Amino acid sequence: MNYHFNFAPILDQWPVLLSGLGLGLLLALVSIAIGSVLGLVVAFASRAPSPWLRSLAFTWISILRNLPILVIVLFLFFGMPQLGLSLDKITSFIVALSLYASAYMAEVFRGGLLSVPKGLTEAGQAIGLTSFRIKRYIVLPIMFRNALPAFGNNFISLFKDTSLAATIAVPELTFYARKINSETFRVIEVWLVASLLYIVCCYAITLVLRAMEKRLVLEKN
Amino acid sequence: MTPIVEVRDLHKRFGELEVLKGIDFTVAEGEVVSIIGASGSGKTTLLRCLNLLEEFHQGDVLIGGEAIGYHLRRGQRVRIGEREVARQRAMTGMVFQAFNLFPHMSALDNVTLGLTKVRGMPRPQAIELADHWLDRVGMLERRDHRPSQLSGGQQQRVAIARAIAMSPKVMLFDEATSALDPERVGEVLETIRSLAQEGMTMVLVTHEMRFARDVSDKVVFMEDGRIAEQGPPQRLFLNPDSPRLQAFLKTSSF
């Protein structure tokens, strides 16, 4: 096999590739933000006194976790207009990814809530804090810190899932990679570069998250 | 003079199991009362009722003359609202066996949290007061440390400062030294003793018999959800009336 690597046609497209990567990161950030808010609500609902609310929360988690994200994306983008709800492709993708993220974040926060010892709530009660303030000042801050590693893993997964936006022609990295692939036929180079960009980006996110964890995660004693 | 704590015919059940079967006792201002008794006799539960961490089913608990936790509405006993419960809880200070310091806050912030959020104190004033109490328990130098950077004894002293800074009418200690390494017990007992000598009203659940004897004005011996015997420490420890207390004292170490 005598393949002559030629990266020039791909490197010519740097700005486009980077903009694609940036859009992917942006989609992941927005989705994890919305997904975290939703997930927090679902996590609290899953521990609510009302059994009705609890089963609603578990149904939500179970459905979204067991659906392929691509099916959710396609359903929202192609199916919803039939119900009179047309969203542009970026909004539609963000909705899909946020819903998907909400189920995973709900699980993360559920674990985080369980990791806050009951004694700390009682200590808060003992100094006269109301239950809202106990959540605000004690339970949530500790939960967020404990949830940080799992949060990071989910963020990386979501970032990788933004590649699916290519299927509805959102111009992110994978979209451009396919485009360059069919325009230049530098097949090996383009997929090498695309994977490398994703890998480097995931690695960079990991490093940032590790640094955050070091500062924020509470060591056990 | 009204007693600081007055408990009348207190009953408490966990499901079918009746854990407190009619408790009566009082704590006068400045008095130090130790509660002793075998494991499972209901000491912790009693203390937690005084702080409304447990609901109770019958009887009254009065703190500073105010009945806490329940009021009567059309002859029915109803639990009071959450804000009222929170206010009444702040009248007592609780020190837990497991310290329960907030792990994400410095020692200082553990103490100021209640001062600023419950008492509504401005932060500079809260810090000043917190510093005073941290100094008092010998923890001023470590005020910026996280709980994970402190030894058990140091954590418990911060927990004491956190409770007492709220100026409660009475301090409640639930086996404050049981979770400590033996060499750390002394520093915490010393702290409690010096607060007692300053006239702080206290109820202590303890297995430290020598300490109970030396520091208390009154000792309460619990047996299976009831108070079997109570009185001044000299009499209870030297001339116990009931055979159960005699047996209990024999198995306890001094």
Add this chain to the structure above:
Amino acid sequence: MEWDYFLNEVVANRDALLHGAAITFAVSLIAILAGTVLGIVIGIAVTYGGKPLRWPARLYIDIIRGTPVLVLVLATFYVSSAVGLNLNAFQAGALALTLFCASHVSEILRGALQSLSRGQIEAGRAIGLTFGGIFRYILFPQALRYALPTWITAAVEMVKASTLLSVIGVAELLLTTQQIISNNFLNMQFYLLAGVIYFLIDFAIEQVGRFIGRRLDQPTRRAV
């Protein structure tokens, strides 16, 4: 009205749907089985291997886990033909999912093996077992116990990931659905149907995983 039409369309296309589901099932199964075998090898290499083994294994895991599965699928499909490996879409897709599954499995296995105490290896050596024997009789059975529930979650991930093969033209359930939609334009209904089918498959696997997880827990509890 539309729903009647939809039901007729489902009936009319039932063979195509069943065929699509069969492809989904087949490709997932291949990926899980082959990926597990490969994953076990890599997992052992990364946990117990010396440097020359551990490094490539680690690199493999990091590369695959750092790449989106869709990129992996596309890259495998296009690159395999560019280098003269004549794989059809199904084979390329199955290969990509296998590589993906292997990285998952090796991480699961590594996690499980590392939770076992080092002392067990020494105890095994002390009674004269070789490393092969120690692994086979001592470490692996315990790791299996820890890893099985997570492994089944990985199976759910494989079924979900198999939808990505629609992009390279493997006529699995999702692509079949899309083909049906291109004839009758019932987007919402048929994507919903596909969603329900995927949910049922994944939910069933998840329940099996829970069941096995509980069964595996019991003997240890009884033994105490």
